[in-house]
Amino acid sequence: MNKKQMERWSPLVLLLGMLMLWQLACTAFDIPEFIFPAPLAIAQSLAEFSGPIAQAAWKTFWVTMLGFGLSIVVGVLLGFLVGSSRLAYAAVYPLLVAFNAVPKAAIVPILIVWFGIGVGPGILTAFLISFFPITVNMATGLATLEPELEDVLRVLGAKRWDVLVKVGLPRSMPYFYGSLKVTITLAFVGTVLAEMTAGDSGIGYLMQSAGSQQRLALAFAGLVVIGAMAMLMYELFSYIEKHTTAWAHRGSQGG
Template structure:
C-alpha cells in the first residue's frame, strides 16, 4: 500500500493549502468555497447527492459494460479475420477523428429521452481504447509459442484460451482502465445535454443558482466515482493476472 502514500499526502497538502488561501484572502464562497464548506454541503444534501450519484453510476456501468462486451469480441474478429480487419478496422480508427462530444447531441436526439441516451454516449466514448488495446494484446503473442502449440496439434480454440487470451489480458485491462474513466466523462456529457437527474444535472442546477459548494460537491463525488471504478478494474486485473510482468515487478519492489 506504500504506493498510495505520496498521492494521498499530496492531496492532503492541496486541500490544506486551498482552505488557507480561501480563508486568508477572504475569497467569496460563490467563487471558490472552502473544502470544509464543500464537505458541509455534502453532509447537508447527502440524500439528494446520493440519488443523483446512483443515476450517474448506473449510466457509467452500463456504458462501460456495453463497451467491453462489444469491444473485446470485435477485437477478436479483427485479429482472426483479415477480411473483417480490412473492411472495419480502418473505419473504426477513422471514426476517432470525429469528436464524440460534438456528436453527443445527435446521439441523444436519436436515442430519445431517459437513461439510455447517456448510456449510449458513455459507450461511444469508452469503446475505442478497449478495442485497440485488445487487438494489440491478442497480436502480441510470440510466434514461436503459436507455432509450437499448433505443431503439437492444439486446436485453435485451445490456442486462444491457453495462449492468446491470457497473454492479451494485461493489454485488455489497460484498455478497460482507460475506458472506465472515459465512461464517466461520457455519462456527464450526456447529462449536460439533456437530463433531469444525475450528477451532471445536479452540477448544472447548483451552478445556475450560484450554489458553488454543492457544485463542487458533485464534482468531488464524480472524481471519487472515477477513482473507485479505476481501482476496482485494477483490483480485478491483479486478481486475474498475478503472473504479469507489472505484477511481479510490484511484488519485487514491495509496493503493494
C-alpha cells in the first residue's frame, strides 16, 4: 500500500479502532445502555428505528440546506460589500464580530416568539450561525488583494469594479470554499439546536425525545446521522473546490 492509499484509508482505520475500543470499554466495565450505549447498541437502534430516523434526517437536511443557502447569498453579498470598501470594512466588520459573539442558543427563544414552533427557527438559526464565516472569508479574500497588483491593473486601464470582479472574486474562491466546508457543519448544529428547543420534528426533536425517555442508544443514533450528513456535505464541497480552484492547490499535489 503506497502513501496515497494509506492517507485515503487512514480515517476509516482510525474510526474502526475507536469503535472497537469503545465497544470493549462498554463491555469490560458493564456500562448500562441508558448511561453510555455501546456502538453495537447504537447500530441496533439505527436498524430498528430506520424509518423514523430517515424521516427526521430528511426534515433536518432540507431545513439546514435552506438556512445554509440563505447564508451563502447574504454572506457573499455582505462579504463583497465589506471587502471592496475600506470604509465599509471599518464600519461593518466590528458589528459583525459583536453579533457573532452572541450565543445562538440565546436567540432561539426569541425566534420562537417571532415565528412559533416549526421550521422557521431552524432555518434562521442555521442561517445566523453560518453567514459570518462566509462573510469574513469573502471580505478577507477581497481586502487582501495585493496593492501592487491593483496598481498594475489600474495602469493597464482596469477600473475598480473590473479589478474586484475579474481578479478579486476568483482570488477569493479558495477562501469561499474554505468557509463553506466550515459553515455546513455549523449549519447542522444550528438546525439541531433549534429542533431540540423549538421543533416538532427532525433529528434534534428525535434526540430530545429519546433523551427524555433515557433511550440513549437512539439519541446517539441521531448524532451518528447528523455527523454522516455533515461529513458528506463537507466532502461534496471539497470535491467541488478541488475541481474549480485547482490552481490554488497545485503546490499540494503529488506525493
